[in-house]
Amino acid sequence: MDLRNILDAAAKGVFPPPDGATTVVPQLCARDAGVLAFTAHTVVFTDEPESWVRAALAAVDCDAFAASMNARFLNSFMDRTGRAHDTIDLLTVASALAGPPPLELREIRDREHPRVTRALTRRDEVRVWETPGGILVLGRGVGGRWEAAIEVAEDVRHRGLGRQLALAARHLVPAESVWSQQSPGNARSVRVFQWAGYRAVGSEALMLMPGLG
Known part of the structure; x- marks a missing residue:
């Protein structure tokens, strides 16, 4: 296997x-x-x-x-x-969901965009969307799995945007499931993804190539 x-x-x-x-x-x-x-x-x-x-x-x-x-x-x-x-x-991992995402997103197609270039160092087939105050990244990571990552601006936190972005990934992923990693100490992020239906399956220590740490 x-x-x-x-x-x-x-x-x-x-x-x-x-x-x-x-x-x-x-x-x-x-x-x-x-x-x-x-x-x-x-x-x-x-x-x-x-x-x-x-x-x-x-x-x-x-x-x-x-x-x-x-x-x-x-x-x-x-x-x-x-x-x-x-x-x-x-x-953590969650199954894909049918239908449109729960908020309006604009895809960033500029491959030189800072958030896109950063994502490309760790994932393949990267796609990035933005909404006022938030960013959603999807891409193929470890083992070819589809992974989601989100960012929420500090001035719009505590309004549910992170939850909506994490949920949106389940609507946008072109596969049966989407994965995400959270630092256990980042309790806010853990709660966001749990709310969005991601279930814990284990832990991961990823070893980064030189220059990506």
Whole structure:
């Protein structure tokens, strides 16, 4: 089973067995490497030898269930690959919805737009929409999955715009499901996506190529 199959199954609510094991699979593209943690099962996606992954995990002095998300392993991963790492995100997914989005959006077609160029460093097939005070980004990220990200200007917060943008992504995604990552510490963002119907499926530590951290 490759990374795409694992993610497709998770989007449908089918997860790896909760057996405390770690599955190692190849990267699907040069850009994306990292770690996924599901309930009592982790997946490391990397082009590094599996023997190195197993040895690095074994060297971490902690419970085996936590080793793949332990800072010592993640540091070893960065040292080995020269990659950077931002944070461990909550990984969420929602099914697509029919019909138009719940607010008026204008698509930004200028590929030199700052928000578009930034998104293109981390995703493929990027599309970006704007509405007064907000931005919605859709693009193909890890494993080819469709991912949504939103931005809301500080002066229009607490008016429900973030919720509407997160919900709009479910209407605009050209696939059966859309994914999104939120930092667990960003409780406001977590609540926004939960309200919009995104359900938590695990956590993710994405290792960024040099220059993207």
